[in-house]
Structures are given as C-alpha cells and as structure tokens.
Amino acid sequence: MKLRTGFYAYLAIASCLGIAVSRSNFHWGLLTLSLLFFYMIYRLDGKSRKLFSLSILFTAGFSGYMTYVDNNNISLHHENETQFPGTVYSPVIIDGNKASFQIKSMQNEVLMVEYYMKLEEETSQIRELTLGDSCNWSGILKQPQQASNPHAFDYKNYLYEQKIHWILTLNLLPEACLSPSNTTFLTSIKQHRQQGINLISDYVEQPNASFMISLIFGDRSRLDDGILDAYQQLGLVHLLAISGLHVGIITAATFYIGIRIGITRQWMNLILIFLLPLYVLVAGGAPSVMRAATMTGVALTLMLMKKKVFSIDTIGLACIFVLLLNPYYLYHIGFQLSFSVSLSLLLASGILQKVQNGIAQLFIVSMIAQVASLPLLLYHFYQFSIWSPLLNVIFVPFYSLYVLPISFLLFFVLLVSPEHVSFLVPLLSYPLEFMNSFAVRIAEYPIGIMVFGKPSIPLMAAYCLSVIFFFYMWEINRRRYGVIILLMCMVFHWNINYVNFFGKVVVLDIGQGDAIYIRLPFSKGDYLIDTGGAFTFPQEGWKEREKEFHSGADVLVPLLKAEGVRRLDKLILTHGDFDHIGNVESLWGEVEIEEVIVPQGFGVGEVEKEIIKEAKRRGVRTQVAVSNTGWKEGKASFVYLHPTKFYESKNEGSIVLLAVLGNKKWLFTGDMEEEGERDLLQHYPNLNVDVLKVGHHGSKTSSTDRFLGAIKPDVAIISAGRNNRFGHPHQEVLDRLSQVDAEIYRTDLQGAIIFRFTLQGGTFSTLIP
Template identity: 40%
Template structure:
C-alpha cells in the first residue's frame, strides 16, 4: 500500500486526470509497519491490512509521475478503469444529494455518501440497502434474462450471457464480499440450470461459503462477509416460517425480523449497538429501494448516457426521492429507539445468543408457540447485556489516546458514575477548499463515542471540561450532540469564557445542566470522593486555570491536573502542603513547564500518566520532564508509546495495562 500527500491544487487536478489503475511509477520514500489500534475495542487497521495480505505501508516522499508506465491492457484493468469512469460520470452529472447513493447502488462505492446520511442509515440498521447484495444481483439478472427472452434469444444463450456478465459485474461493483457471495451463488444457479441440474438453496450457499473460504480464508474476518452469509442463510433456512403468513406485509415484517435477528450477534460484536426501529423501517425501505430507487437509478444513468436531455428530468426526480428518504431517516434517527448501545458482548454471551437464535428458527418452523421459550431467552440475554455494567463490581480509569490532547474516562463499579474528563480535539487551521478531506476526523465520533458504546455506557453522568483549549474540549459539541450527557462541569469562575463556544449552544438546546467548579467543591459517588483543588482564582494563564481533581479509586490516590504548569503547581503546594498522590496525570502533555522537581518530590507519585500525540510538533513530552520522573523512580506511561492506558480495579486493588504491546 502506498501513501502520498498531495501538496497543491494544480497537482491534485493533474493527478485526477492522469492517474488510472495499472500505472507503474517510480517513487522514493520509506516503508512503515501499519498502525495498530491505539484504543480499546477500536478498529485495528494493522490487522485489517494483514488479512488483506498487506504487511507494509510505503510512505512516498516523491513520485516521478512523468516516468509512469502502463501496466498492460488486461481485461481486468479495463473493467476496473471503466468502474472509475462510471463513478466520475455520476459525480459530475448527478446532484450532490443523490450522487453518493447512486454510486453505492450501481458501483458499490459508499465513500461519496454524505457522512451524516451514512451515519443515520447505520444507526437505523438500513446501511445494508446501500451495499450491493443478492437483491441487486437478482434484479439485474432477472431484468437481463427477461429482456433477452423478449427479443428472441434462447434461454440457453441468455444463461450463458449472464454467466459471462456476472464476473464483469462483480468487478464493476467493487468485488466486496457481499457482491462476490451473491454473484457466485447466481453463477452456480445458472450453471446448474444450463445443464438441467437442480440444487437446494442451502446447498448453494454452503458450497459458495466453502469455495470462497478455500480461495480467500481471511475473508472470514470481513464484517460484510459475515453479515452477508448470516442474513442470507437465515432467509433460506426460515423461508417456510414467513411463507406461513398469507399477507405480503406480514411476510415482509417477519422476514425483516429474521434478518435483524440473524445480524444481531455480529452487529453487537463489531458495532456494540442495534436499532429496534430497524425491523419496522426495513419493511418500508427494502421495497422502496428494491422496487423504486435501484431500478430508477440504473434507468436514469443509462438514459442520461444515451440521451442527456431526456435523462436530466429523471435525475431530478430521483434526487427528490432520495432527499425525502434521507430526511425521513434523519428524523427517525433522533427517536429514542433508533440506536441502543449494548456494549461489546463477552464470548459466553455471544455463544448463548447464537444458540438461542438457532433454537428460535428451528422451533418456529414447527410452531410459533414452541419458539416462545427461545424468544424469552433472547430477550433475557439482551436485557442482561444491556445492564451488564450495573452488575459489574469492577471500576476503571482509562487515559484515552486522542493524539495531542486529553481525555480520561472514569467508570465507577455497579454503574454508580461514568465521567469523562476532557474530550480531546484538534486545533484547526484555515485550509483551501481543494484540501478539505471528504471525511473529516473527529475525536468524539471516531474514538470516544465508539469506546463508550463498546463499554455499554448509555449516559455520561459528568462531562468535565478542565479549561477552554481546543485539545481538551474541541470535540465537546459532537459528543453532546451524539451522546447523552447529564451534566457538564467547566472550570474557571463563570460561564462567560465559554459563552461563545459551539458546545454551549448544543448543551442549551438539549437542556444539559452546566456547573462551574472551583477549589473547595466536591462530590461523592460510589463510595469515592472527588475533590476540586484548583482553580484558585481567575487566572490569566488558561492552563493554570485548569480543573485539578483529587480522588481515590482502586486503593490508590489520583491527581488529575489538566494543563497545569509550574506556577499552578507551586500554588497547589502552598495551599495543600501535605498533598501526596500515588498516580499523577502529568500536566500539559509533559511540556517543560510542568512536573517540576519540587512538585514531584512533594507528591511522591508511584506512576505518571502522560497524554501526548505520537510524533507531535511540540516535542512533548520534554526530555527534562521524563528525566525528573525517572530520577524519582516514577513509572511512566505515555499514550504516544503505549496507546490508551487502562487501570482496572476491584475494591481496593487494581492493575495497569497498555493497549499497545
């Protein structure tokens, strides 16, 4: 895999016209090992690439594009380049609101769908409609077969034509696991039909499953592969169940329920949440996409290619339909049951869920009455998983790796309190329009919220923003917007310094309580006391006005200092001359102005935690600070080297562990 940073708009324009699949270009750079996941339960990019057969990333410093050579004119390259041209055509001629959806439905590329729309579809369990699957393949092959027969082509020749068409379509649509599965099953079906042989649907999916794993064993770990086979297998094995119901609407509802149940363990394991609205919405959206939007998208594209003036009104009508669908999905995603976080289930819970689902299908086929015990079992397991944190005697303190910023998660035993201290965030600089990324990274959406959901956390009892710096509260707006927060705690002496910040507007709209804390304030939860030691008074230096918390968790005392510097440390020691702590969260990412020798000598910590970005531009942590810590025999944990740092405890004892080895 090659990674290269485009530096100018002119270079971007030239490359968009010049680059195509199959070119071979000389380049200079360095080989790097792909990055592992730096936070608990997050996406492991290194493992993903390894399973794709990629073990190195080549970071190119320069590429000699003028020396590029053609890699040949194979049919494979021609099809892949045709796919790129098709995507470019849709993006140029279709409105922005619908071009991403049409691209996904025809070419299997979801990258151009608006980020907000895609999130809504994911939350509602509708995202499978945007992935090419058996629905699309059945429609295409059915239409082609019908047209061929109507124009006088024999059935045998049409079957041969479809057998030739399906591999081409597989490549045109991106060859994702769901596409490969559905095309392979269709090819097997037509091949046997051509030779007048019959095969059961169960045997067809089983044969396809084994054949794909034989050639690509690592496909087993692909989420799309897992969902595609689980849902398709459940439809095949339970066909007699939904066919028992005479009404088509009831059949569709039962089918939707079965599909959602089949996907349930996989969705919980990978995404930690499910949508209860998904069952009902699929009853509406599946026919809408299969009968209207998919055919309409293909027809609009073909007519616009042949007769642009006739195709434009169709494209406008199609765009209007997509806009309505997306507005409805956006409204539905705000409803209470749109998305419910259950947390990542342990192995035993996964096993019991799968057994219960199989038992449900086997007994429901005979009689719905006999299946009720399995329905009850599934409900009990889901309720148990939903409330797992309430029964857990374990607590946790986690320094989340948010890059060059701070974010600390505190989970008290038996769900007696979930606190997040700072949200991380990035300092943004003005950039040209051409350089704006299609998907912007956001600490809350990409790191913190998935972590909270994986832990089965449904609400943050306190969101503590230590001081108004972007690397500490830059993602607060997104977090409050997309996750339930009971109370926001801010440092300083009034809300005035936060008044113009975007998160305040969202907090007021959602009626989130806001509290200003200063020295002397405290609260007690789950047997633990949280004392505010700073700010003392209104400081000119924002860092020294950070909220400083002292608490005892898991048998050790903690001092969490925000971005406090040396001046703040001196004031802290003057006010609390007997202050000591076992664990110190080092102030200001380990900059030279923090963790002075007198402060460490007084505090006598056993371990120091530094939240700092890998290869950051500031040179944090400073060598003098590391020297001071090691000189006092203090164990140092750093997020740039260790990833997230987790202290899990039971009653008065606990242990540290690192995400990175």
C-alpha cells in the first residue's frame, strides 16, 4: 500500500496523545480528543484503514510506555543514608560559594549535589573534580522543593523528569578521588564538551564567551540574566539555543567542505549520519537539537536508500524517535516549540514558495513561527511581544549568518592558536554588543509587551484550533477569516477576567515576609498587600553569587503576569520593614500601579524614600491610610482600621485592613504587635472576624490571648519562611490559636494559601497538601 503524505505525522500525534492521556489530570478530556482524532482518521478513504489501526496502537502503546516509565521512575535511596560511593556525572558549576553538580551512585541513580564552601581555597579543590571521577561522598539527602506558589517553577518536577529524586548536601569534600582507568564513550564526549566550554571561558571575555558557549555547546547558564530576559520578552530567546536552523547551517557547511576536498556525496551523507548523534551529545542533547538532527539524519538515510518521504513525515518520525528516547520530553517547552514551529513552516511551504522577495519571505516565516508558537508562549510566559515578528527579521539573519559562523571561527582559532584569538574577538564583540543593547532598550519599553495571563486548558484548545484554522484559511486564500478568528480568541483572552465570576485571595509563600494578592470577581479590582523582600547580608566578594533567587522577580511578578494583572488598583504597604516592601522595585515597569497606600510616618528609611521618589517619578499617587475610611466594590468592602496615631515602632504602626471577601470578614494585620492590638480593640471593641492574617509572621509578641479571644477567628493564616532564623511561628501563638479553635494555614508548611470565592462564598486550598 502506498502511504499518503503525513502518515508518520499522524502516528506522532497519536504518540503524543498516548503520553498525555497517561500522565495528565485531564484524562477524560484527552480521551475525548483522542476519539475525535481517531474518528477524523477513520473518515479518510479506504487506503487509510491501516493508519487508523496504527494510530490506536500507537496511542495505547505510548500510554503504556509512559505508565511503565513513570512507575519505574523511583529512588533506590533512603533519607537516612549518609554515605554515597559514586562518580561525577556532570560538570561542576561554581557560583560564589556554592558548587553544584550531579553524581551517579553505585545503585546507578543520579543525585543532584550541593556544596557550600566555607573557605575560598576550596574553590580550587572542587575545580579539580572531573567527569568520571570516583569518590566516596558524605552528606545529607533532602527532597527537592516542589512549587509552593501558583504558576511558579516546579524544581521537584523538573528533576523528576530527569529521574533525579534527591539533593545531596555535602558535609565536606571527599579527601581522595580516583580518576577512571577506562572512560566510557559518553563520559569521553562529556569531557570533551566541558573542555571546549572551559577553553572559551579561559580565553574569551564575557559576554562574548557566554554567547559562544550557548550557540556551540547549547549551554545558556552563563548568559546575563538581563539580556536573557530581554530576548525572552521580545520572542528572540530561540536564537540563543541550538535550533534546526543552526543544525542545518552546520550540516550544509560540513557537507560543502567535504565535497570541496574531494569526498563523494554518498560518503559525505554517511559521515554526516555518523556525526549528527555526536553533535547532539556535544550540544547538550536538548530536544530542539535532537529534533533537527533526527530529521536531518532521516533525510540523509532516505537519500542513501533512494527513497522519498515527505518532510512532514520526517518530522513525524523525528517526534516518535525523540519520545521513545524520553517520553518526558513531551512536557519540555523546547520540544513543544521546536516541533510546533517546524510543523507549521512545513505546512506553510506552499505559501512561502509564492513569495519571491527574500525580505518579505523572511518576515512571513517569522510571522508563521510566531502564530504557531503563540499558544505555547502564552501558556509558559503569559505575555507576547508585538515587535517579535519584525525583530526576528533583523535578528535571525544576524545570528544565523554572522554570529554563528564567527563563533565557530573563533572556536577553531582557539583550538589551533588560543593566544591569537583576542585579535579576532572584536569581530564578534562590537556587533553583538550593539544588537544586545538594542534588544534591551526595546524590552524596556512596556508598550510592546502584552500581558495576557496564563490560558486555561479549554482556552488553550481554542487557541490551537484558531491557529489551525488560521493556516487553513491562508492556504485557501481566505486569510482574513483566519485572522479574525485568531484575533477574536486573543481579544477574549485579553478580557477574560472581566467575565470571570470568581475572585481570588492568594497569600504567597514569599519566604520570611508578606505578599497578599486580591482579585475581585469580574475584575472589579486588583490589589496587593505588601510585596515581600529578602534580607541580604554583606559577605566576602568570592561568596557572592551571580544568579541568586529573588522572590520579587521569581515569585511575585510571574504570579501577577500569570493572573493577567496589567494594573494594580492599589499597592498597600502595611509598614516600612524590608520583608514587606523590599520587592516593590521588582514591580516598577512590570505592572502599572494606580495608587500606593502607606501608613503614617512612612518615608523615613532609605528604601521607603526610594519608593516614594520612584512613585512620584512615575506619576503614581501616594496616599496615607486614614483609619475608618476605605472603599467598596459590589459586595466586597475594605476599611482601614489602624493606625489611628503615629507609632515609633514600625510594626505597631502597621496598616490594619478589614475586608469582606466571599461573605467572610478578613483582617490583614501586617506586623502589628501587642500595643497595636490593644489600641485596635479599644477603638473597635466589637470587632470579630472570620479570617485572620496573623500578625508579625506568628511572633509571640503578636496574637495575644485577649486579642484572639475578642475577634474569635475561624481561620488563621501565617506567612513565614521555612526554617527562618526567628523561629516563626512561635509555639505559644499556635497554642493560642488552637484555644480559639482557629483552623491554621501556614505558608512555610503548605506553600501559598488560596481562597477562591464568588459573591456568595468561597473555599480555601493550599499548593502543598
């Protein structure tokens, strides 16, 4: 039987559905989608009955395969173990006083290793560790931290999909390690890769070195965060990863050189088929590289066999092969973007062939890629840059035809004569510096960045159907209908909160601090009470890290963007302590702020002064909270109860807000302590509440017996950092709350506390059960 175009592409879709059905929480929805997919195939003509049967078989087979892999993805180690003979499995990464790498234990299980150096001399000792070294490691096992905030990066799941279940924190470095006598082929490749990375780092200055390493070896860990964020916002981050275009250029260049030196085409095809898997390993084995290399390898193999297969089937075979290697790749954003964009470009090849002008063709390619990736970009990054199609027309040729070749030229010079590479580095540094500055400058103008929020699963399905319809309409020369449907989907998404009858209160797990986001039903109001902020302490220069976790940039801003927040109606800063206002700087430029509310006496400290100064510069109103005043939106109401006077103590002078949300009375108390509680009861002796945000993170100087006995909360929420040095929450406070029969929620144990409500009522949930 002669197979039709797209035969293997259909099987690839069936494979993806099988994996998704096995692992997703939306089993019934995916099963329905699978049935629709099978029905569509069944409706094809009689020649496709084999395809129908194979599609069912592939869906069932990959579902079983994913279940088998998942069930066997378990650890053989136990938490009480302390000794771990094993070998170094990954390069050592040193950032300040922290060293991290992977080891493979005797049980053939990979462990993530952390070591915090106490002396600078240890840096040189740990740099001596090389891939394959066998040591006896001593330390404490702990489980990776799962996501404790909505929409946050889930480090535990990230490691799980790499079959890593434990983080080993070393007590000390091993005294002696044995170098391997017989190095495996894979270890040898990893060693050569690391030697290449080290060679670039030693002889090329930053940021040029980080770009060369990213484009040649697929390692983006050294790229500057500011530049990386700018490229991500503008939809250019794919240029900093090894993609199909890079693999194509490298393959074509190698083929051309081989032909020029006299090797026949047939032998060059064989050589390239052998070299492509090696290049995948050298480039770090990212899904996008595997996809491009597999497609190229399949095409070359078919050329040798003198058989013809359509490009769409080549990408289908590549997808099946990659998922066989690791079914978890389906959930990797690199896999999703690589295959969706490649497939769309192949399907739109007829459109591109009609365009003769090279620049116009490049613009259309960029637009097709942006439309194809739009649902995924919104799902993973919550925003879209209107400048992306135009900027890709500029940046794609620059990187593909200039930066990539120059990077390889510099690397070859490094291999031959490292001392002379400095003479050629300006060929890369000056143009790259100009283009990076250009990208950062455009990213600083928020007018081009459209924050949509994270689409729901039904909305994602609508987006995907809209994208398919868009390309179909383009193919039959009715493109305006496709554009209209896609724009309608985007307009609905942009305004989705206006039709959402659910409100939300999120007490974030912001560490040792407070940050509480409130959204009213039908987008009647978006408010933020405090921002959190981590204390930093001076330390020696060698201990300072280039990439430090920041609760503002890594927790607060992503949550607001994922919720589709483009404007905060009120930013309420309860008082001037850094753990309540330290992340305000992260909000400027990321979200519009209508009004900042501060307590009496705010503006004394340096951080407070800077906030007021920046608010004035940006034209943001700053108001002082006045007791017994507030505002109302529908059935929701907000009243400032405290402070009624100026307090010397910032904690005692915290803004106290009484709110009615979801038919419950909420009392947000900042860091108010005993004196403030006493004054509050004096002014409001009949105060009673349903939900109490416990003052001062559960300190024993707050939440006194008298106060709790008067307000009688049904629910108490404590925002505190894990293993904080203050010992919050104190046991005395927990005992007092138990005495008034309050249900206690704690961010340090349960992650973010979420209250989802309507105008009639609501329910509590936690990120960590």
